[in-house]
Amino acid sequence: xxxxxxPETFHVTTDEQLRAVSNLTRHRIMxxxxxxxxxxxxxxxxxxxxxxxxxxxxxxxxxxxxVKVVRTRKVRGVMERYYxxxxxxxxxxxxxxxxxxxxxxxxxxxxxASPAGGERHVRMAHLRLxxxxxxxxxxxxxxxxxxxxxxxxxxxPDTSLVFALFRPAPVRQTEGDTK
Numbered sequence: 001x002x003x004x005x006x007p008e009t010f011h012v013t014t015d016e017q018l019r020a021v022s023n024l025t026r027h028r029i030m031x032x033x034x035x036x037x038x039x040x041x042x043x044x045x046x047x048x049x050x051x052x053x054x055x056x057x058x059x060x061x062x063x064x065x066x067v068k069v070v071r072t073r074k075v076r077g078v079m080e081r082y083y084x085x086x087x088x089x090x091x092x093x094x095x096x097x098x099x100x101x102x103x104x105x106x107x108x109x110x111x112x113a114s115p116a117g118g119e120r121h122v123r124m125a126h127l128r129l130x131x132x133x134x135x136x137x138x139x140x141x142x143x144x145x146x147x148x149x150x151x152x153x154x155x156x157p158d159t160s161l162v163f164a165l166f167r168p169a170p171v172r173q174t175e176g177d178t179k
Contacts, residue, residue, distance in 0.1 A: 010066060010087035018102075020064035021090060025049070026057050027106040030066065030085060035154035037070050037082035058083055066090065088149075107162035138165050 012018055020026055025047065032038055032046045044054035061067040062083070070084040095101050114120070129137065141163050148161070 006085070007087040008089065010085075010090045012090060012092050014064075017064045017066065018093070020060050020066055021092065022102050023057070024106055024109050025053075026061055028110075029054070029057055029061065030090070031158065031160075033067055033083055033085045034158075035152060037084040039080055039082055043083070101164070103162065104164060107160065110160055134165070134167070141165060 012021060021030070028047050029043055032043050038046070040051055040055045040058060043049075043058060044051045047054065049057075058067060062069070066086055067083045068086050069081045071082045073080050073082075092102055111120070111122070127137075145161055145163070
């Protein structure tokens with residue numbers, strides 16, 4: 001699929017769009033469509049769903065504007081639709097105070113579902129950074145992700161990269177903690 005005419009970013013702005021991307025099954029369907037168009041049957045096989053369930057979730061994503069039909073072809077008298085992502089990336093609104101981040105929840109679910117014994121690189125680092133260092137690190141992480149996204153080859157196995165750079169809420173001490 002040529003990516004020249006695909007917008008770079010889809011900004012999730014409505015409740016319908018947020019509900020569509022908040023579902024783990026739909027998240028996995030979008031991952032299937034990340035690099036190349038697929039039919040309902042192909043999506044169902046890759047995600048491990050019945051065709052009816054796959055069709056239901058794709059329709060919700062299409063109605064929300066996150067996926068679109070990019071080509072059709074007639075197969076044995078039936079019109080077969082190929083779906084693709086509506087943009088190269090999706091930007092979600094910031095979660096409200098105390099709200100879980102949808103991307104992180106999906107990433108953890110995907111990590112937990114990945115094959116046991118498979119190669120993983122998971123790390124957490126606690127840093128103390130100035131505002132300038134924080135901004136620079138965020139920009140460098142984004143640039144690195146963009147660089148490797150450009151190198152992605154649809155014929156290779158899927159790889160997920162998820163990062164979160166944030167300033168945690170201050171830890172509150174309770175009466176029992178003070179000594």
